[in-house]
Amino acid sequence: xxxxxxxxxxxxxxxxxxxxxxxxxxxxxxxxxxxxxxxxxxxxxxxxxxxxxxxxxxxxxxxxxxxxxxxxxxxxxxxxxxxxxxxxxxxxxxxxxxxxxxxxxxxxxxxxxxxxxxxxxxxxxxxxxxxxxxxxxxxxxxxxxxxxxxxxxxxxxxxxxxxxxxxxxxxxxxxxxxxxxxxxxxxxxxxxxxxxxxxxxxxxxxxxxxxxxxxxxxxxxxxxxxxxxxxxxxxxxxxxxxxxxxxxxxxxxxxxxxxxxxxxxxxxxxxxxxxxxxxxxxxxxxxxxxxxxxxxxxxxxxxxxxxxxxxxxxxxxxxxxxxxxxxxxxxxxxxxxxxxxxxxxxxxxxxxxxxxxxxxxxxxxxxxxxxxxxxxxxxxxxxxxxxxxxxxxxxxxxxxxxxxxxxxxxxxxxxxxxxxxxxxxxxxxxxxxxxxxxxxxxxxxxxxxxxxxxxxxxxxxxxxxxxxxxxxxxxxxxxxxxxxxxxxxxxxxxxxxxxxxxxxxxxxxx
Amino acid sequence: xxxxxxxxxxxxxxxxxxxxxxxxxxxxxxxxxxxxxxxxxxxxxxxxxxxxxxxxxxxxxxxxxxxxxxxxxxxxxxxxxxxxxxxxxxxxxxxxxxxxxxxxxxxxxxxxxxxxxxxxxxxxxxxxxxxxxxxxxxxxxxxxxxxxxxxxxxxxxxxxxxxxxxxxxxxxxxxxxxxxxxxxxxxxxxxxxxxxxxxxxxxxxxxxxxxxxxxxxxxxxxxxxxxxxxxxxxxxxxxxxxxxxxxxxxxxxxxxxxxxxxxxxxxxxxxxxxxxxxxxxxxxxxxxxxxxxxxxxxxxxxxxxxxxxxxxxxxxxxx
Ligand code: HEM
Numbered sequence: 015x016x017x018x019x020x021x022x023x024x025x026x027x028x029x030x031x032x033x034x035x036x037x038x039x040x041x042x043x044x045x046x047x048x049x050x051x052x053x054x055x056x057x058x059x060x061x062x063x064x065x066x067x068x069x070x071x072x073x074x075x076x077x078x079x080x081x082x083x084x085x086x087x088x089x090x091x092x093x094x095x096x097x098x099x100x101x102x103x104x105x106x107x108x109x110x111x112x113x114x115x116x117x118x119x120x121x122x123x124x125x126x127x128x129x130x131x132x133x134x135x136x137x138x139x140x141x142x143x144x145x146x147x148x149x150x151x152x153x154x155x156x157x158x159x160x161x162x163x164x165x166x167x168x169x170x171x172x173x174x175x176x177x178x179x180x181x182x183x184x185x186x187x188x189x190x191x192x193x194x195x196x197x198x199x200x201x202x203x204x205x206x207x208x209x210x211x212x213x214x215x216x217x218x219x220x221x222x223x224x225x226x227x228x229x230x231x232x233x234x235x236x237x238x239x240x241x242x243x244x245x246x247x248x249x250x251x252x253x254x255x256x257x258x259x260x261x262x263x264x265x266x267x268x269x270x271x272x273x274x275x276x277x278x279x280x281x282x283x284x285x286x287x288x289x290x291x292x293x294x295x296x297x298x299x300x301x302x303x304x305x306x307x308x309x310x311x312x313x314x315x316x317x318x319x320x321x322x323x324x325x326x327x328x329x330x331x332x333x334x335x336x337x338x339x340x341x342x343x344x345x346x347x348x349x350x351x352x353x354x355x356x357x358x359x360x361x362x363x364x365x366x367x368x369x370x371x372x373x374x375x376x377x378x379x380x381x382x383x384x385x386x387x388x389x390x391x392x393x394x395x396x397x398x399x400x401x402x403x404x405x406x407x408x409x410x411x412x413x414x415x416x417x418x419x420x421x422x423x424x425x426x427x428x429x430x431x432x433x434x435x436x437x438x439x440x441x442x443x444x445x446x447x448x449x450x451x452x453x454x455x456x457x458x459x460x461x462x463x464x465x466x467x468x469x470x471x472x473x474x475x476x477x478x479x480x481x482x483x484x485x486x487x488x489x490x491x492x493x494x495x496x497x498x499x500x501x502x503x504x505x506x507x508x509x510x511x512x513x514x515x516x517x518x519x520x521x522x523x524x
Numbered sequence: 525x526x527x528x529x530x531x532x533x534x535x536x537x538x539x540x541x542x543x544x545x546x547x548x549x550x551x552x553x554x555x556x557x558x559x560x561x562x563x564x565x566x567x568x569x570x571x572x573x574x575x576x577x578x579x580x581x582x583x584x585x586x587x588x589x590x591x592x593x594x595x596x597x598x599x600x601x602x603x604x605x606x607x608x609x610x611x612x613x614x615x616x617x618x619x620x621x622x623x624x625x626x627x628x629x630x631x632x633x634x635x636x637x638x639x640x641x642x643x644x645x646x647x648x649x650x651x652x653x654x655x656x657x658x659x660x661x662x663x664x665x666x667x668x669x670x671x672x673x674x675x676x677x678x679x680x681x682x683x684x685x686x687x688x689x690x691x692x693x694x695x696x697x698x699x700x701x702x703x704x705x706x707x708x709x710x711x712x713x714x715x716x717x718x719x720x721x722x723x724x725x726x727x728x729x730x731x732x733x734x735x736x737x738x739x740x741x742x743x744x745x746x747x748x749x750x751x752x753x754x755x756x757x758x759x760x761x762x763x764x765x766x767x768x769x770x771x772x773x774x775x776x777x778x779x780x781x782x783x784x785x786x787x788x789x790x791x792x793x794x795x796x797x798x799x800x801x802x803x804x805x806x807x808x809x810x811x812x813x814x815x816x817x818x819x820x821x822x823x824x825x826x827x828x829x830x831x832x833x834x835x836x837x838x839x840x841x842x843x
Contacts, residue, residue, distance in 0.1 A: 029799075043780070044785075053779070054779070194778075256683055463756065
């Protein structure tokens with residue numbers, strides 16, 4: 015039993031397994047990029063369900079629309095994590111010990127090493143090895159001399175940083191996986207549409223859309239509040255979007271607020287949270303005057319852009335409480351910042367608000383807001399129309415300032431225009447950790463790939479005819495292909511140094 | 525403000541570069557055609573004996589005519605690369621920004637890097653010159669494809685791309701991609717050549733004039749490996765820089781957007797290649813296949829992900 019477990023542990027923590035798991039993670043990611051994902055676009059998933067009514071539910075059972083949060087993706091991730099721990103930690107410990115250990119003894123048969131050669135000399139064995147040691151120390155090798163079973167020998171080693179790079183790389187990979195997981199568990203994200211002049215605070219109740227990790231405590235969220243004071247979109251001559259900026263006031267609830275400008279590529283980073291502008295659009299402003307003289311002025315709702323090139327947008331404005339009537343009122347329509355009407359159809363020809371126009375349908379009746387079913391705030395509920403509880407009572411194309419009068423005498427005026435920004439607040443406590451790990455991965459990688467680890471061994475033996483000494487050298491290099499030229503250069507230098515030393519020993523005076 | 529005449533010059537230079545590269549391909553062909561007919565296999569195998577590499581000696585003693593064509597081909601490639609650089613330089617000055625803001629510009633830059641990598645390799649290791657036609661032919665094909673299907677008029681950058689990270693992230697992505705391009709070709713050549721060497725050594729096929737002139741399988745394998753060793757950290761950096769950029773542009777540093785996903789897949793494939801090459805049983809042909817797969821992933825990421833799937837990296841500008 016325990017031996018089986020041990021065997022499993024061994025194979026799980028083998029380098030090969032870690033690689034296979036990493037590969038598997040990559041393969042597992044493929045469906046996530048080919049099929050629509052809920053995390054990226056809920057609406058494309060809905061479309062896919064409509065297009066493939068038979069296939070989609072099956073795929074959904076396999077979590078193929080939530081690949082990156084699926085149990086099987088998590089399983090691979092977890093196995094990879096464990097495998098890496100088992101593979102890297104022992105290796106790191108061993109490397110730590112090796113850094114302080116002496117280079118290993120010379121192998122018995124030096125001529126079997128990939129690079130090897132003999133250098134004859136007239137010097138004695140000890141002096142010859144002295145010379146070799148000097149040459150190697152100049153090249154920053156660590157050198158050890160031993161009296162081995164096969165004669166005096168020398169071992170030298172350099173390039174520990176290569177293995178250090180390897181250890182750093184793999185440990186950093188572990189750290190990165192940890193950071194990613196931590197960020198997912200303790201991180202959250204919320205998004206909201208904010209019209210100019212409006213304010214929101216960092217709570218899940220206020221967000222239109224939000225997601226949070228398992229360990230997020232809503233009570234512990236930073237009490238950040240943001241007011242959108244002004245939004246600007248700028249365009250090039252050819253109407254390429256040049257910049258989007260939002261002037262905001264922000265601060266923790268209850269304390270003074272500060273002003274700043276955020277925009278594309280420059281979010282606000284504050285107190286561990288980040289605030290982004292992720293989109294923008296227009297909120298047409300209306301006034302409604304009822305036959306009894308009551309009126310609503312300056313009511314507006316964000317209209318969502320359906321085409322960001324022209325900013326033609328669609329939206330709805332619902333008025334559940336009509337004074338002096340049981341009926342409810344709703345405006346639904348199309349907004350064009352620069353309108354052009356062709357054959358009665360309004361289109362937008364420019365994303366800038368040069369000639370704002372709306373094409374409106376007005377409905378009266380029951381909106382179904384209290385039916386208990388969640389409603390899309392940007393459209394009116396089609397089922398109420400189908401059921402006949404909501405009737406179309408008017409339609410009009412209005413330019414800014416124009417009005418239309420319904421049969422019952424209600425006057426609807428397109429009175430103004432505001433802009434809104436789509437804002438997102440993100441919190442990811444793991445991201446600095448991930449960044450540091452990623453940099454460490456890169457540094458480790460560079461060390462691992464670009465450095466060499468070299469071991470050089472030398473041993474001396476008596477010359478073949480008894481005269482002088484033969485110095486036999488061998489080298490083992492990791493991380494380099496063309497080692498022969500470098501080894502030749504080394505032996506040439508050693509031979510030259512030996513010859514020099516031999517000369518000074520012969521006539522020490524000169 | 526776009527300088528239209530500079531933009532037009534850039535487009536003209538593009539055609540000139542394609543023309544020069546095509547002529548280089550012709551010259552490389554001529555070099556092959558005038559190369560010495562290789563001696564019958566029998567003799568060589570007998571002379572070399574032993575390993576496959578020795579059975580197919582390098583062809584140093586090429587006839588003067590072939591050599592001259594080889595020089596012409598190299599010269600055309602060099603001039604082509606200069607003109608090719610001119611395409612990007614004029615586009616950059618026409619638009620007043622870095623010339624890699626859409627797929628047309630990105631692809632053009634990647635191919636330029638590939639040509640430069642080839643030239644550096646060929647000038648440093650003369651035997652590698654002989655893979656010239658196998659680099660230049662895909663280069664011409666890619667350029668024609670880029671010109672026909674990815675072309676985008678010179679224009680200003682969209683707001684999202686106005687960031688210093690464009691210079692960092694996209695430049696390194698271009699470098700990495702260009703290096704992997706040449707590496708992938710070296711591996712394909714290795715696959716061809718190593719099979720040929722094995723067959724020649726076994727006496728199964730006669731020497732082939734074209735394959736015979738390729739560098740040895742060992743040299744090709746080494747080239748493929750060295751280029752990946754060089755390109756992999758650059759690619760790693762490009763992905764990290766992309767993540768840093770994404771954190772400020774898209775609200776999160778990693779969100780499994782299709783391009784991110786495939787960048788990760790490519791990273792894993794190249795990591796696997798580097799490991800495979802040092803793993804017994806995977807050296808040689810299997811690892812070369814992994815490298816070829818890596819290039820396949822890179823190309824898929826560029827074409828499929830930009831043009832078919834929808835994601836945040838939709839600055840392709842193909843219309
Ligand atoms: C984690 C984040 C990111 C990753 C992994 C990533 C990955 C990549 C990859 C692999 C390429 C190479 C092109 C290819 O093969 O198709 C690329 C190119 C490019 N990236 Fe990113 N990227 C990231 C973030 C960003 C961000 C935030 C931006 C800009 C807002 C950006 C803009 C570009 C552009 C403009 C190109 C070149 C042209 C193109 O393909 O259209 N990237 N990126």
